[in-house]
Amino acid sequence: MNISKSMVGDIAVIKLNGRLDLETSKTLKGLTKELMADNHNKMIFDLTDVDFINSSGLGTLVSILRDVNSKKGNLELCSLAPYIQEIFEITHLSSIFRIYENEEEALSSFAVTENKTE
Amino acid sequence: MEKHPLHYASLELNNSGLCIKITDDILKAFLELTSLDDREKYRLRVAVSEIVTNGYFHGNKQNAQKRMFFSCNVFNNRIEISVEDEGDGFNDDEVEEKYGAAGEYATGGRGLKIVEKVADRVKCGKTDNGRFRVSLLKYVNAEPVEAIGQSIESY
Ligand SMILES: Nc1ncnc2c1ncn2[C@@H]1O[C@H](COP(=O)(O)OP(=O)(O)OP(=O)(O)O)[C@@H](O)[C@H]1O
Ligand SMILES: [Mg+2]
Numbered sequence: 001m002n003i004s005k006s007m008v009g010d011i012a013v014i015k016l017n018g019r020l021d022l023e024t025s026k027t028l029k030g031l032t033k034e035l036m037a038d039n040h041n042k043m044i045f046d047l048t049d050v051d052f053i054n055s056s057g058l059g060t061l062v063s064i065l066r067d068v069n070s071k072k073g074n075l076e077l078c079s080l081a082p083y084i085q086e087i088f089e090i091t092h093l094s095s096i097f098r099i100y101e102n103e104e105e106a107l108s109s110f111a112v113t114e115n116k117t118e
Numbered sequence: 119m120e121k122h123p124l125h126y127a128s129l130e131l132n133n134s135g136l137c138i139k140i141t142d143d144i145l146k147a148f149l150e151l152t153s154l155d156d157r158e159k160y161r162l163r164v165a166v167s168e169i170v171t172n173g174y175f176h177g178n179k180q181n182a183q184k185r186m187f188f189s190c191n192v193f194n195n196r197i198e199i200s201v202e203d204e205g206d207g208f209n210d211d212e213v214e215e216k217y218g219a220a221g222e223y224a225t226g227g228r229g230l231k232i233v234e235k236v237a238d239r240v241k242c243g244k245t246d247n248g249r250f251r252v253s254l255l256k257y258v259n260a261e262p263v264e265a266i267g268q269s270i271e272s273y
Contacts, residue, residue, distance in 0.1 A: 022171050023135040052142070054167045055228035063225045083160040090161075090235050091228045 003031055011042045011110055013103065017049040020057030032064045041073025044106045048079040053087055065097065078106040123191035123198075124260055125151060131186045133178040133203070141170050141188045145199070148192050153259035162197075162256055165236035168229035169201045169252045177203030177250055187249065192260045196238075200253035207242065207250035 001024030002017040012035050018024065032043065045061070047053075061077075068075045078100040080088070088094045100106040127144055131137045145166055149159045170188065178184035187202040217227030233240055239255040 019139070021138050021167060022175065023138065052163070052167075054164050054171065055226070055232060056171055058228055059225040062223060066223060066225075083157050086157065086161070087164060087232070090232060092222055096222050 001027060003028060008107060011044060012040050013044045013046060015046045019052040020050055021054050022056035025057050025060035029060050029064065036067060036071060041068055041071040042110060043068065044076045044078060044103065046079050046103055047077060047084060050084060053084055058091055058093060076100060076106040076109055078103050123193050125192040126190065128189040131188060133174055133182055133184040133186050137174050137186050138167055138170050142167055145190060148190055151192060151260050152197060161236045165233045166199055168233050172229055173201050173203035177205030194260050196255055196257045198253065198255050200251055202245060202249040202251045205250050207244060
């Protein structure tokens with residue numbers, strides 16, 4: 001799994017590439033721990049190039065979501081291939097994650113939340 | 119049901135995280151020989167990865183001294199996959215106790231649910247030589263290798 005990170009304002013946009021399984025999930029969890037240690041609690045995971053995910057990857061995403069929620073941050077997911085999205089549906093996870101069509105939509109969700117709190 | 123598979127692989131692996139990728143690559147190649155559509159192929163790959171991951175993690179407890187046994191048999195109407203680990207196995211009560219009350223924010227307990235959803239039949243139990251085996255059956259239409267010589271060459 002390759003992971004690349006860029007910052008858009010205070011939002012970390014993390015592009016994942018490859019397989020998200022037991023082995024590769026640890027890298028992702030490590031990265032988000034570092035981000036949160038630096039007080040970056042707003043994240044977008046772009047899954048465009050994720051070609052395989054199983055319950056280990058899903059469990060890691062849930063664990064990161066829990067961490068982020070506990071810091072009153074946000075984790076948004078975007079650009080899931082239909083067959084990846086289906087695994088979220090089979091496991092009823094589409095109800096706890098906000099999943100966007102693309103990165104722009106995910107980014108604009110932050111603008112909306114921020115406007116609301118103003 | 120006929121006894122001899124059209125295609126098969128049987129593999130002994132040392133217990134490591136790499137088992138998940140290796141077995142998936144083999145399965146992926148075999149699935150090209152079946153009539154399953156891309157969506158079904160993917161779901162089956164995920165289900166099998168769950169069984170292998172469980173064998174590596176829960177069964178063999180990530181112990182590098184242990185072994186994993188993987189086999190894949192493709193018949194003309196079905197595919198049968200079995201994964202054996204050198205652990206003690208589990209029963210439904212244990213799983214219920216662990217995850218029965220777990221909500222949607224649980225960080226585990228999804229693997230076997232995916233397996234049940236995708237497979238046409240799943241069997242678990244101890245083998246005669248003391249391993250724990252999980253086997254999965256999925257009905258598919260597969261072709262003998264002669265008919266797909268073309269695609270084998272380009273693979
Ligand atoms: N091969 C095995 N050997 C021993 N115990 C197993 C095995 N497979 C499954 N189990 C038991 O069944 C439980 C449920 O498995 P399941 O795959 O559904 O969830 P998990 O592995 O705990 O989490 P997840 O798969 O969501 O990452 C496991 O936690 C484990 O206790
Ligand atoms: Mg599991």
